[in-house]
Amino acid sequence: MTSKRPRGAYKMVVVVRGDLGLSPGKVAVQVAHAAVALAFRAEHRAPDVLEAWQAEGGRKIALGVPALADLEALERDARAKGIPTAWVDDAGLTEVEPGTRTCLGLGPALEAALDPITGALPLL
């Protein structure tokens, strides 16, 4: 296939707090919560972006930050740049207090738009 759009141009990024000490399974579920919320949001508000992202394989990246304040700074930056975001607030039935913000999802959006916000963060 040929396309004007470079492969991998779109991605979704989910950034997880490291200070909560969540188990791998709990982290996975939080990331999945963010991904589903962002995907349905894109379906309603930016169906062309959803389609392009899915056509490329629906790329997702999970990154980590030390604490909630880091997520809040990322959210402000993303919001200022018009990148869709979704908070995940855990129901708190198992590992954390109810309402604890565990992660922030961003996108799907162009990699070129996301990388200035999250490009320096480490992989989970």
Added chain:
Amino acid sequence: MTSKRPRGAYKMVVVVRGDLGLSPGKVAVQVAHAAVALAFRAEHRAPDVLEAWQAEGGRKIALGVPALADLEALERDARAKGIPTAWVDDAGLTEVEPGTRTCLGLGPALEAALDPITGALPLL
């Protein structure tokens, strides 16, 4: 609120292979792939189930099995019982060979239907 439907009646389960030695971030992304695929599938094929699941908070559980053969057995069991399933085949750009089956998603479906299939599996 009152409802005839018991709280937590619906859930989505994603079962991950333990033998691939995936990093926590990689596991999270695989689980998110399964969750998004199952959510969109439900939207098209069982919108009432999607709505009920989301109204309850979109509960998701990540479980583990030792190997691919275990996932295949779960998939046969789920298919025989009419439970929606989704395989995740990794693109293999980082930690595994291209096309490696990393996890199997099931649902969203009634907990009472899922538990006989996955209820004995350990949390990730």
